Structures are given as structure tokens and as C-alpha cells.
Amino acid sequence: MFNIIIADSYDKISSEAFRILKEIMLADSPVLGLATGSSPIGLYKKMIADHNTNGTSYAKAITFNLDEYIGIPAFHEQSYRSFMHENLFDHIDIPEENIYIPRGDGEDHAADCAAYEAELAKYHIDLQILGIGSDGHIGFNEPGTSFDSLTHVTDLAEQTRKDNARFFDDDIGQVPSQAVTMGLASIMKARKILVIACGANKAEAVYGMIKGPQSEECPASILQSHDDVTVILDKEAAVRL
Numbered sequence: 001m002f003n004i005i006i007a008d009s010y011d012k013i014s015s016e017a018f019r020i021l022k023e024i025m026l027a028d029s030p031v032l033g034l035a036t037g038s039s040p041i042g043l044y045k046k047m048i049a050d051h052n053t054n055g056t057s058y059a060k061a062i063t064f065n066l067d068e069y070i071g072i073p074a075f076h077e078q079s080y081r082s083f084m085h086e087n088l089f090d091h092i093d094i095p096e097e098n099i100y101i102p103r104g105d106g107e108d109h110a111a112d113c114a115a116y117e118a119e120l121a122k123y124h125i126d127l128q129i130l131g132i133g134s135d136g137h138i139g140f141n142e143p144g145t146s147f148d149s150l151t152h153v154t155d156l157a158e159q160t161r162k163d164n165a166r167f168f169d170d171d172i173g174q175v176p177s178q179a180v181t182m183g184l185a186s187i188m189k190a191r192k193i194l195v196i197a198c199g200a201n202k203a204e205a206v207y208g209m210i211k212g213p214q215s216e217e218c219p220a221s222i223l224q225s226h227d228d229v230t231v232i233l234d235k236e237a238a239v240r241l
């Protein structure tokens with residue numbers, strides 16, 4: 001079931017997202033599912049500002065990130081580990097041992113995926129933050145990914161590599177071709193899901209997620225089967241609804 005919020009500025013989108021996150025932070029040991037990409041950056045800025053001004057503590061929070069590139073070192077400037085440290089973790093009081101990010105630089109990806117899923121299984125994500133790819137991917141679950149998927153290695157779609165080339169000197173050749181991602185079934189286990197999407201290039205994917213047929217061709221359409229999904233959009237992303 002979708003609760004849809006359309007806001008008229010990115011700041012308002014981020015404030016709405018932050019309001020939902022703050023409710024989750026009231027729990028004793030909140031478990032947060034975190035995403036990279038430009039969409040949640042405003043939310044992370046609000047979390048940092050609130051930590052600095054109001055002292056909201058993340059000392060007991062546990063975080064799981066959705067995905068990580070394969071083929072670049074863990075602390076490459078474009079790794080999702082670096083992104084999370086730069087945009088959130090280095091500015092709040094979360095202990096390093098409470099941070100889980102899929103490993104993309106190991107020798108045995110299958111074993112690393114299984115280990116990640118086993119860690120996830122020890123917890124229950126209270127709030128999963130998601131962006132959405134222009135092809136309808138969530139995490140790095142590209143079109144065609146099984147709705148039953150757990151953490152796995154994935155080949156990145158050409159569209160995704162094009163979209164992400166802006167972070168790699170606009171050179172698609174530098175964008176990794178594979179990633180490790182939590183699966184669609186792993187994501188669906190979260191108690192509550194929050195999707196943030198902005199811009200006209202997301203309108204088709206947002207339509208597919210909410211109104212399209214539920215199909216593995218639009219991975220985000222799996223969310224139609226979840227009973228607590230809030231979607232926060234700008235007008236451009238909502239134009240087809």
C-alpha cells in the first residue's frame with residue numbers, strides 16, 4: 001500500500017523524509033536500511049543538522065546499506081562506502097561496528113553475499129530508504145531480477161551505467177559493470193519503506209512502481225505487495241500518476 005506525498009521543493013521532500021525517520025529513531029535500537037544516490041542526500045543533511053543541534057544520537061542505531069560496486073576498492077572515491085562516510089557516517093555518532101555495507105572487493109562474492117544476508121537475518125530493518133533508478137531498479141536490482149532474490153551479484157544495466165557516469169568523469173568506461181546488492185526479497189522484509197524520487201527522468205519508473213503491472217521488468221513494482229510504503233516525490237517525478 002502506497003502513501004504518496006508530493007512536495008514542491010527538494011527541501012520539503014527531505015523534511016518529510018526526515019519526519020518519518022525521526023519517528024523510527026524513537027526505538028531503542030533502530031535498524032535503518034540506507035541508500036546512496038542523490039535522492040537521500042537532503043535527508044542525510046537533516047540527520048546531521050539534527051544530530052549537531054539537538055544531540056539526536058545514533059550510538060545505538062544499526063545500519064545496512066543496499067549495495068556496493070564490484071571492481072573498485074572499498075574506499076575508492078566513488079565506492080558507496082566512501083559515499084556513506086562522506087555524506088553521513090563521518091558526521092554522526094554511529095559506531096563503526098554498527099555499520100553494514102555489502103562487500104564488493106572480496107575474493108569470493110558468493111560467500112560475501114551469503115555472509116551479508118546472514119547478518120541481515122539477525123535484525124529486522126525498521127525503515128528502508130530507497131531511491132529508484134530510471135529503469136525501475138531499487139538497490140541495484142535491475143529489470144529481470146527475481147522477486148525472490150536475496151543479496152547477490154548483479155550486472156549493471158547499460159541505462160544505469162549511463163545514469164551513473166556523471167560520478168565517473170562522465171566516462172561510462174570507468175563505471176563498474178557489476179555490483180553486489182540486497183535482493184528484492186531482502187528489501188521487502190523491512191517493516192516500513194520510504195522511496196524518494198525527484199525529476200522528470202524518474203516519472204516512468206515511478207508510474208511503473210505504483211500503477212504499472214507488477215512485473216520483474218519493473219523491479220520497484222514489487223513494492224505494490226508491501227503494506228507500508230511511503231513515496232515522496234516532486235511534481236516532475238509524479239507527473240504520470
Ligand code: GLP
Nearest residue numbers: 035037038039131132133139140
Ligand atoms: C543508484 C543506486 C540506487 C539509487 C539509484 C538512484 O543506481 N544503486 O540505490 O536509488 O542510483 O539514484 P539517484 O538518487 O541519484 O537518482
